[in-house]
Amino acid sequence: MLAMSNTQTAAGTTPEARIEALAALCKASADPLRLQILRVLRKDSFGVSELCTLFDIRQPALSHHLKVLASAGLVATRREGNSIFYRRSELGQQAGLDAVQQQIFEVLDDTALTPELSQRLLLVQQQREDNSRHFFQHNAHKFRQQQDLIASYEQYAATVAQVLDDAPLPQTGTALEVGPGDGAFLAELSPRFRHVVALDNAATMLARARATAAAAGLTNIEFIHGDTAHPALAKLQVDCVVINMVLHHTPRPWQILRDVAACLAPGGVLLLTDLCRHDQAWARENCGDLWLGFDPEELAGWAHDAGLMDIASIYLAQRNGFQIQVRLFGHRGLHP
Template sequence: MSSVEKAISMPGEALASDLAALCKASADPLRLQVLRVLREDSFGVSELCSIFDIRQPALSHHLKVLAGAGLVATRREGNAIFYRRAQLGQRPELEALQAALFESVDQIELPEQTQLALSELHVQREANSRNFFRDNAHKFRQQQDLIASYEQYAGTVAEVLRNAPLTHRGTALEVGPGDGSFLLELAPQFDRVVALDIEAMMLEQARQKTQAAGADNIEFIHGDTASDALEGLQADCAVINMVLHHTPAPGQILKDVAARLAPGGAVLVTDLCAHDQGWARENCGDLWLGFDPAQLTEWASDAGLTDLASAYLAQRNGFQVQVRLFGHPG
């Protein structure tokens, strides 16, 4: 008997109620479009209102229905509530039906106006983050130290990298190298290192630091993970340290990076676990208040990556850092 048949055959009012809620939630075109938009990102209510050009009371009703059916999950960031698609397995008896629904939803082609609004929101998010680092490049370390200083996690990241089961150590890519500190860890271990950053001032800081240290095998590229300058790159390892919570679409970043990996390569990600310290948005340029580890695993899986190793570091200020190693099938 299939899992779908088992779910339908299970007796009890609770299952009937859950099935009815799922069917009701999926019986509205707008709610299905909301699920499609939430495929790889999370949004606040006001952001979703702008995407769908709908008033907040009406949208809040639809979100309540989706949440009641277990199709969306919420997280609080400061005073705002953000919504994302629920992870599979929260209701095992309905998992197969939910998976089938999400698979069908992902085939929906959003209206042109919705796609345009979504693109504009991503552009605005990225501009906010880029402007922050442009205006605060001169005090990068002070801002970073407010949450988790490089020294607090660098040793663990370096150890995970040294123990990574890489097939080769020819080329490494670091996305968002900051002031270049970890580039000095990569340079001795790889024949070639590529440093990629969207902010020119930050990239120049990294260049000056690594050149002063005598590292001469590092190439600096001004651009993002979709840059044509990465065409043909086959990296044995990609490093993304404390970057994803500054990006509007972390799932897409992982997909872009995975596409630049050589067979048997790995992606090393360091980032914050989910937290509720909303001041980090204004003071540190954060777009996300960390990530649930399961969310990173899901994005990595969507990018064709598998979970290889994990480490978690508690910080004195209430933050927690996760160090994750994801592998590319060889």
């Protein structure tokens, strides 16, 4: 084996390159506004216009700061149609400097947002949620047609039901479905569990789910109008949570995973179906999508933060180019 040159570091970069990277990291983190940007990107990604609103700054000035952060490897971008969203980079973007980057993030995460910034952040998130809710309130009658544009229920329902049958469930007392849509999957949950809770924040969609359940003679279903922060969930201990094709419509998908994980009984599972990341921007306007799918690692990371582990994953390719991921998560340490 050849000996390592003394002009290289153990990380495989030259000392000069490492010093330059460290200088860029220090420069990027030496500005209060850039640190505030990194703070709000802790668990979210934002478009440029949203960041301009949050910090009351014009786009050219903001773009300069984002460029500095990106050059230092502190933020990463993703394009969704004509929009670019920014998020904090994962650790290890700069060779040998991940410890420094981690310390910066840890200090920021322990620092509270200013009251003004907290209020602006709440307004941006509320606007996202309102846009999604209004879409479904006004398009409930076209739910199936819009769903079929990307992935019809029939294309994934049988696989989801099979994963549910194969799940290591010690109990089958209560199931919770978040965002039941028109109620089709309730027919799968009703015979498998003694009690089923259907939760939706759009009243018109919940009414459609109720009508579907009534037509099918499903009598063990409780309907709740609200989101995963509803007080009723704090009293629930459920054996299974099902979230089918919902997260890409929600402003804070990671928070939903945290909320439902909190009401999972020991040994319970989360069955999650959603789109893999894609670049079909028309889905925003035509289907009410807030996110153009998710990387599998992204969902796994949010689940891990919520105290869950990956049990099983199935990926279904669609003829129209989309791909669906069916994921099963459970409490860490309680599943083999």
